[in-house]
Amino acid sequence: MKLLGIGCVGLLLAAAALGAQAQSHDALPDWSGVWQMQGGTVFDRATVKGEGGALAHGVREQPPYNAEWQAIYERNLKLRDADRLPDPINTCGTPAGFPRIMNLPDTYEFVVRPEQTWILTENGPNTMRIYTDGRQHPAPQDRWPTYTGDSVGHWEGDTLVFDTVSTRMSHYPESGDTVLDRTGLVLSDAAHVVTRLRRLNDETMEARMVIEDSKAFTAPWNVTKTYRKLPKGTRVYDYACAENNRNPVDAATGKTLLLGPDGKPLGK
Amino acid sequence: MRSVIVGVIVACGVLAASPALVAHHAGTMFNEDETKELVGTVKEFQFTNPHSWIQVVVQATPGAQPQEWSVEWGSPNQLSRQGIRPSTFASGTKVTMRVHPMRDGSAAGIFIAAKLDDGKTIGRWE
Numbered sequence: 001m002k003l004l005g006i007g008c009v010g011l012l013l014a015a016a017a018l019g020a021q022a023q024s025h026d027a028l029p030d031w032s033g034v035w036q037m038q039g040g041t042v043f044d045r046a047t048v049k050g051e052g053g054a055l056a057h058g059v060r061e062q063p064p065y066n067a068e069w070q071a072i073y074e075r076n077l078k079l080r081d082a083d084r085l086p087d088p089i090n091t092c093g094t095p096a097g098f099p100r101i102m103n104l105p106d107t108y109e110f111v112v113r114p115e116q117t118w119i120l121t122e123n124g125p126n127t128m129r130i131y132t133d134g135r136q137h138p139a140p141q142d143r144w145p146t147y148t149g150d151s152v153g154h155w156e157g158d159t160l161v162f163d164t165v166s167t168r169m170s171h172y173p174e175s176g177d178t179v180l181d182r183t184g185l186v187l188s189d190a191a192h193v194v195t196r197l198r199r200l201n202d203e204t205m206e207a208r209m210v211i212e213d214s215k216a217f218t219a220p221w222n223v224t225k226t227y228r229k230l231p232k233g234t235r236v237y238d239y240a241c242a243e244n245n246r247n248p249v250d251a252a253t254g255k256t257l258l259l260g261p262d263g264k265p266l267g268k
Numbered sequence: 269m270r271s272v273i274v275g276v277i278v279a280c281g282v283l284a285a286s287p288a289l290v291a292h293h294a295g296t297m298f299n300e301d302e303t304k305e306l307v308g309t310v311k312e313f314q315f316t317n318p319h320s321w322i323q324v325v326v327q328a329t330p331g332a333q334p335q336e337w338s339v340e341w342g343s344p345n346q347l348s349r350q351g352i353r354p355s356t357f358a359s360g361t362k363v364t365m366r367v368h369p370m371r372d373g374s375a376a377g378i379f380i381a382a383k384l385d386d387g388k389t390i391g392r393w394e
Contacts, residue, residue, distance in 0.1 A: 022360040055296065092318065106345055122345055170287035230349075237345045244316035246338070258297060258337055258376055261312075261323055267297075 023114050023132070029158040029198075031110040033235040035205055035227040039098045043103050043181040054182035057081050069186070076184025079254070085184055086254040091239035098164055099149035099193055100180050102207050102225050107236050110197070110205065117153070117160055117197075118121050122236050130162045137165055144201040145189055159198040167191055174268055188215035203229045298378045306337055306365045313357035315344050322357050322379065324365060339367050339378040354392065357382075366393070367380040 039045050040053035043061060050059035060077055080087040089092050096104055106123035120126070130151040137143065137150050145168035153162030153231040167178060167189070178187050191213045200206040205227040212220050246259040257265040308326030320341040327334045339349065357363070362385045367377030381391030 031372065031376065056300075057296070081296065106343070234349065237348070238317065240317040243318070244314055244321070245318060246321060246340075247319070256297065258338070258340070258370065258374070260374075260376070261336055264337070266376050267370060267372040 009192055011130055023155050024205050025114060028112045028114065028155075031112050031197070031205065033109075033232070034230045034236060035108040035110070036106070037102075037104065037108065038226045038228050041103055041105055042183065043100075043180055043185050044221070046224070055080075061185060063185065064217045064219040065218065066218050069188070072186060073184060076179075076186065080182060080184050083093055083256055084254040085179075085182070086249055087182065090181070090247065090249045090256060092245050094125050095147040096121070096124050098128060098149050098151070098167055098193075099187075099209055099211065099223075101128050101148065102195075102209070103181055106239070107230065108205075108227055109236065112160075117162075120236075123239055124241070132160070132162075137163070140194075144226065151192075159196050161194065161196050163192045164195065165191075185213070186216070187213050187266060190215040200226070205229075221226070226250050238264055274362050296372055297372075299371045300368050302369060302382060303366050304369045304377060306339075306363075306367065308337070308363065308365070310357045310359055310361040310363055311318060311336060312359060313345075313354060315354040317345070319341050320347060322365070324363065335375055337367075338376040339365060340376070352390070361385070366391075 012167045016216065031057065042048055042054045042059070047062035048059060050056065052059050059221055060073075063073075064184065065073060076085055089100075095101070101119060101121060101124075104121050104123040104126070108122075109118075109120040111118040115131070117130045117132060119128040119130070124142045126148070128148050128151065130153045131199065131219050132155065135157060137152055143150055143166045145166050149164045149167035151162045151164045153160050155161075167187070178191070179185065180187065191211060193212070194210045196208045198206055207225045209223045209225070209229075210220050211217070211223065247256050248259070249255070250257055250265075258267065306324055307322045311323040311325050311333050312321075314321040314323070314391065322339040322341060324337045324339060325334050326337060363382050365382045366380040368380060369377040379391060381389060381393035383389050383393055
């Protein structure tokens with residue numbers, strides 16, 4: 001009898017927890033419309049040193065890297081300055097991955113449903129799914145790294161709080177790590193991110209990310225991105241990166257090429 | 269050799285805004301400290317992803333060998349939201365175009381601005 005009582009209490013608690021996460025349509029916030037990230041594609045603008053965007057020489061960010069990963073980042077900065085950073089996004093065939101998906105040009109859409117929220121980016125294009133139906137991450141032995149990782153979340157009022165693990169180490173040569181932006185920022189496969197996504201006001205969405213990385217960081221890294229609402233009626237288009245990619249990467253050197261009208265690389 | 273490049277202008281930081289449109293790849297191949305002005309005729313406007321390209325045929329002097337320049341610009345998605353259309357640079361249009369050229373001297377650059385025969389300007393012509 002006692003065991004039965006404990007079991008019933010357990011079931012009630014589990015049901016209550018699931019119920020707390022399963023919002024009805026009416027209770028969900030309105031994130032409709034088309035949005036655009038504010039600022040350039042530097043990942044953490046709060047810690048930028050130097051002037052210009054992620055493409056400018058001398059511009060760098062200050063994540064709390066340990067010495068080993070600081071050296072990787074500085075190496076990547078030099079590769080960027082030499083136009084030799086083999087950024088996976090240049091391949092026109094792989095997703096941006098998370099958390100880079102929060103750091104893209106072009107448009108965003110945030111599609112809120114009771115059981116999932118989708119982040120759709122025009123650039124790429126990319127789709128990120130955040131499960132809000134009460135499920136948990138698969139057990140470690142039942143998951144494998146993917147570009148976008150595995151995200152589960154719940155609602156705290158009008159804020160979507162989600163937890164992301166199992167992001168993929170990209171095919172980035174040498175270090176094999178995810179590239180977050182054009183300054184050459186990287187994370188390891190141990191990255192774990194908690195994101196708080198909310199509508200700050202009529203015109204602004206905000207994503208606050210706390211990034212932990214037991215291999216690369218000495219402390220959590222807090223990054224906030226904001227997205228501005230574009231005029232009503234804004235259309236979203238195909239991106240189709242492979243349609244006319246005249247900037248392939250030379251596999252031998254990592255150099256980004258520029259193809260002339262005859263399809264042959266220009267330059268020396 | 270007096271090329272079709274009729275002027276070399278030292279670009280200021282403000283003009284360096286164009287490479288922000290290049291999201292698909294690094295822009296270090298272009299010299300943002302230099303602006304070249306091309307005078308020529310539009311051969312083709314490739315309104316395509318991930319970047320648009322304006323092919324411009326320029327001729328330094330009458331009788332000289334024409335040279336085709338490849339001018340890189342933003343994606344159709346970005347450009348269309350700024351009012352640019354495939355018809356913006358119709359084939360045969362006479363144009364004066366400002367670009368940040370390739371560092372290695374190739375006949376290519378990234379778009380800054382253009383002025384058409386009728387005086388209409390596109391981009392940051394100032």
